[in-house]
Amino acid sequence: MTEKVTSAPVGKLTAVKGMNDLLPPASATVEWFESKVRDLMARFAYRNIRTPIVERTPLFVRGLGEVTDIVEKEMYCFEDRLNGDSLTLRPEATAGVVRAALEHSLLYDGGKRLYYMGPMFRHERPQKGRYRQFDQIGAEALGFSGAEVDAELILMATALWAEIGLTDVRLELNSLGQPPERLAHRQALIAYFEQHLDALDEDARRRLHSNPLRILDTKNPAMQPIVNSAPQLLDFLGEASLAHFNTLKSILDVNGVAYTVNPRLVRGMDYYNLTVFEFTTDRLGSQGTVCAGGRYDYLFEQLGGKPAPAVGWALGVDRVLELAKAAGLVATEPRLDAYAIVTDHAAMPLVLTTLQSLRTAGISVQMHTSTPEGMGSMKSQFKRADASGARFALIFGPDEVKAQQVTIKPLRDATTQQVTQPLATLSTWAPTLQSSF
Numbered sequence: 341m342t343e344k345v346t347s348a349p350v351g352k353l354t355a356v357k358g359m360n361d362l363l364p365p366a367s368a369t370v371e372w373f374e375s376k377v378r379d380l381m382a383r384f385a386y387r388n389i390r391t392p393i394v395e396r397t398p399l400f401v402r403g404l405g406e407v408t409d410i411v412e413k414e415m416y417c418f419e420d421r422l423n424g425d426s427l428t429l430r431p432e433a434t435a436g437v438v439r440a441a442l443e444h445s446l447l448y449d450g451g452k453r454l455y456y457m458g459p460m461f462r463h464e465r466p467q468k469g470r471y472r473q474f475d476q477i478g479a480e481a482l483g484f485s486g487a488e489v490d491a492e493l494i495l496m497a498t499a500l501w502a503e504i505g506l507t508d509v510r511l512e513l514n515s516l517g518q519p520p521e522r523l524a525h526r527q528a529l530i531a532y533f534e535q536h537l538d539a540l541d542e543d544a545r546r547r548l549h550s551n552p553l554r555i556l557d558t559k560n561p562a563m564q565p566i567v568n569s570a571p572q573l574l575d576f577l578g579e580a581s582l583a584h585f586n587t588l589k590s591i592l593d594v595n596g597v598a599y600t601v602n603p604r605l606v607r608g609m610d611y612y613n614l615t616v617f618e619f620t621t622d623r624l625g626s627q628g629t630v631c632a633g634g635r636y637d638y639l640f641e642q643l644g645g646k647p648a649p650a651v652g653w654a655l656g657v658d659r660v661l662e663l664a665k666a667a668g669l670v671a672t673e674p675r676l677d678a679y680a681i682v683t684d685h686a687a688m689p690l691v692l693t694t695l696q697s698l699r700t701a702g703i704s705v706q707m708h709t710s711t712p713e714g715m716g717s718m719k720s721q722f723k724r725a726d727a728s729g730a731r732f733a734l735i736f737g738p739d740e741v742k743a744q745q746v747t748i749k750p751l752r753d754a755t756t757q758q759v760t761q762p763l764a765t766l767s768t769w770a771p772t773l774q775s776s777f
C-alpha cells in the first residue's frame with residue numbers, strides 16, 4: 341500500500357520550522373570546527389562511526405526510557421509506508437551507536453573508542469540554541485569500566501575548548517550511582533515528595549512514581565526550594581560508586597580541570613549511571629549546556645545485548661559555535677589562490693585544461709564565468725577577481741592565449757610585479773601562486 345505524495349498548496353516553499361539552512365560563509369566555521377574535532381579525535385585515538393539517521397522507534401523507547409522528554413514528546417516518528425514499521429529520525433546518536441556495536445559485534449576483541457558527527461531531530465520549541473534539526477558531535481568509549489576513561493573523555497572535551505579558544509565553559513559533575521543505590525534514593529525521594537505534594541507542579545506529580553529523579557531536573561522556579569532540600573543521591577552511594585567518583589575527581593584535580601559537584605545534575609535519558617557531567621556557560625541564556633554526557637553501563641543489556649560498560653558525551657555544534665562567536669572567533673572561508681580572467685569565450689577549453697592542472701598541483705582557483713551577455717569587460721572581471729579574495733589574477737587575454745601563456749598579476753601586493761609564464765612550464769611556476777607575501 342503506497343500513499344500518494346501530493347504537493348499541497350503551500351504558497352511559498354520554505355524550510356521546516358526549526359530546521360535551518362547553513363550557508364557560506366557561516367558554513368566555513370562549521371567546517372573549521374569539524375576539522376578541529378577530527379584532528380583532536382585522532383590524537384585521542386577515537387575512530388569515526390556513521391550510523392543511519394533513521395532507526396526503528398523501539399530503539400529509542402527502550403534505550404532512552406519511556407518517561408523522558410525525548411520519547412514522550414520530541415521524536416519525529418513515522419510509519420514505513422510499505423510495512424508499517426515505526427521509524428524515527430534519531431533524536432540522539434548513542435542508542436544507534438550501541439545498536440551498531442551489538443549488531444556488528446564491535447567489542448569482540450576489546451573496547452572501542454568512537455566518535456560521530458551529524459544531525460539529530462527533536463520536536464522542541466525552536467529558539468536560540470534550540471532547533472528541531474541540530475548537529476551534534478559525540479564521543480563514546482565502549483567496553484571500558486574504569487573512571488580513567490570518564491576522565492579521558494572529559495579531558496578531551498576540555499582540550500577542545502582550549503583549542504578553539506573557549507574560556508568560559510564550566511564543568512559540573514555528579515554521580516548517579518548504581519541501580520540499587522538509585523532505588524533506595526528513589527524511595528526516599530518519593531516519600532519526600534509525597535509529603536510535599538502541594539509544592540509539586542503537574543509535570544512533577546505525573547512523574548512522581550514513574551521517574552521522580554527527573555523532578556530534580558525541573559526548570560520551574562517555583563519548585564526550586566522543594567527540590568533543593570530533597571534527599572540527595574550522593575548520600576546513597578556505596579563504597580564502589582564513591583571510589584569511582586573519587587578516582588575521576590582526583591584525575592581531574594591532577595590535570596587542573598576545575599569542576600563543581602552538582603548533586604542535582606541528572607540527565608534527560610534514563611540510561612546513565614555513575615558519572616554524569618555537563619559543560620555549561622552563562623553566555624547562551626537558558627540554552628547554556630554545550631556538552632553533556634556520562635556513563636551508561638546498562639544500555640547494552642537494555643538493548644538486548646551482552647552487558648558492556650560505556651561512557652560518552654555529546655556536544656551541540658550550534659551552541660559551541662555561538663559561544664565561539666561570542667568569544668571573538670570569526671569564520672574564515674577557505675583561501676583562494678587565483679581567479680582566472682578570460683576575455684574570449686573561445687579560449688575556455690584551454691583555460692579549463694590549465695585550471696585542471698593547477699588544481700591538481702594544489703592551487704585553488706576560480707574561473708570567471710560568462711553570462712548570456714558575454715564574458716564581461718576586463719574591468720568588471722577584475723572587480724570580481726578582487727571581490728573573490730583571490731591573491732592572484734590569472735589573465736588569459738588574446739595575446740596570452742595566442743602565445744600559450746598566462747599573465748599572473750598579484751591582487752593584494754602592489755610591490756610584486758606581474759609576470760607572464762608559458763603554460764608548458766606550469767608545474768615550475770604553479771607553486772608561486774601559493775607563496776605568501
Ligand code: ATP
Nearest residue numbers: 464469470471474608629630631632654655656659
Ligand atoms: P537541554 O537541556 O538543553 O535540552 P539535553 O539534555 O536535551 O539539553 P542532550 O540530549 O544531552 O541535551 O544533548 C547534548 C547536547 O546537544 C546539549 O548539551 C546541547 O548542546 C545540544 N542540544 C540538545 N538539544 C538541542 C537542540 N534542540 N538544539 C540545539 N542543540 C541541542
Ligand code: MG
Nearest residue numbers: 409462464608
Ligand atoms: Mg532537551
